[in-house]
Amino acid sequence: MIVVGLGKAGCNIAKAFSKFPQYETYGIDIVPEADITIQKRSNHEQYDKHFPNLKKKLKLADEEVFVIVAGAGNISGGSLRLLEQLKNNKTTVVYIEGDLSIMSEIQKKQEKVVSSILQEYARSGKVESIIMISNCELQKTIGDISIIGYYDTLNQAVVNTLHMMNIFKHSEPVIGNFIVPSNLSRIASIGIVDLHEEEEIEKWFYDLTNVRDVVYYYGINEEDLRNDGTLFKKINNFIKSKVNDHVNVSYGVFKTTYDQKYCYCIQYSSMVQSYKELIDDQDIS
Numbered sequence: 227m228i229v230v231g232l233g234k235a236g237c238n239i240a241k242a243f244s245k246f247p248q249y250e251t252y253g254i255d256i257v258p259e260a261d262i263t264i265q266k267r268s269n270h271e272q273y274d275k276h277f278p279n280l281k282k283k284l285k286l287a288d289e290e291v292f293v294i295v296a297g298a299g300n301i302s303g304g305s306l307r308l309l310e311q312l313k314n315n316k317t318t319v320v321y322i323e324g325d326l327s328i329m330s331e332i333q334k335k336q337e338k339v340v341s342s343i344l345q346e347y348a349r350s351g352k353v354e355s356i357i358m359i360s361n362c363e364l365q366k367t368i369g370d371i372s373i374i375g376y377y378d379t380l381n382q383a384v385v386n387t388l389h390m391m392n393i394f395k396h397s398e399p400v401i402g403n404f405i406v407p408s409n410l411s412r413i414a415s416i417g418i419v420d421l422h423e424e425e426e427i428e429k430w431f432y433d434l435t436n437v438r439d440v441v442y443y444y445g446i447n448e449e450d451l452r453n454d455g456t457l458f459k460k461i462n463n464f465i466k467s468k469v470n471d472h473v474n475v476s477y478g479v480f481k482t483t484y485d486q487k488y489c490y491c492i493q494y495s496s497m498v499q500s501y502k503e504l505i506d507d508q509d510i511s
Contacts, residue, residue: 229251234255236322250289254301264277292319357414401478404476405475414434414493440468442478448483
């Protein structure tokens with residue numbers, strides 16, 4: 227799989243993917259140390275107008291692609307031009323939403339424009355889907371994080387979750403009842419279920435609204451799969467508790483070599499997450 231990061235945040239997350247052998251990564255930015263350095267432009271509109279053709283440098287065939295971008299930076303203005311060059315690939319956008327409360331007015335406007343356009347791009351089927359991630363929600367999930375290494379910690383949580391879900395999607399479950407999400411539900415968020423609390427708690431990396439489909443991926447070691455007679459009942463009861471008339475819920479259980487149990491999840495919506503909702507969620511006056 228190919229991972230393409232656009233801008234500083236995108237490049238850092240793409241670099242974090244490179245520790246896994248399953249990925250070939252590219253970082254696109256204006257700095258010399260980027261894998262692909264492009265010319266610095268004065269504003270959002272100029273990146274859209276003058277974004278270079280990178281097809282030869284990316285060297286893509288028919289691979290699946292993650293494109294990772296944060297909307298607030300000027301370079302995100304080139305997002306659509308980049309996606310147009312990947313139109314023959316099965317592309318998923320991973321969209322990183324920063325902390326709106328500390329953004330300038332220009333950054334907030336750019337966040338609004340890029341977020342809305344990329345979600346509409348996904349809804350129209352021009353990309354496979356868009357996975358929305360909020361740094362604020364992600365921090366709540368992780369808890370206290372030291373200043374040194376703050377963004378590295380956030381990025382690693384995103385990468386580990388996407389990687390494990392990618393592994394499970396290309397593996398055969400021990401048991402499960404996967405339901406293919408509606409073709410209209412292309413706006414998504416990811417998260418984890420804390421299996422070590424007395425009550426299993428979902429922790430989402432983005433507060434997605436109008437959810438229509440939810441999928442849970444359980445990773446459990448072989449010893450527990452063979453010897454823990456309570457597992458199926460616990461999983462089944464949890465899944466049943468999430469079912470209602472408006473949401474399709476499915477799951478798969480996969481064998482791992484890890485000592486601890488894990489559960490990753492993804493939810494889908496057909497509705498664009500509006501900028502007003504983004505502002506309200508973060509209490510911006």
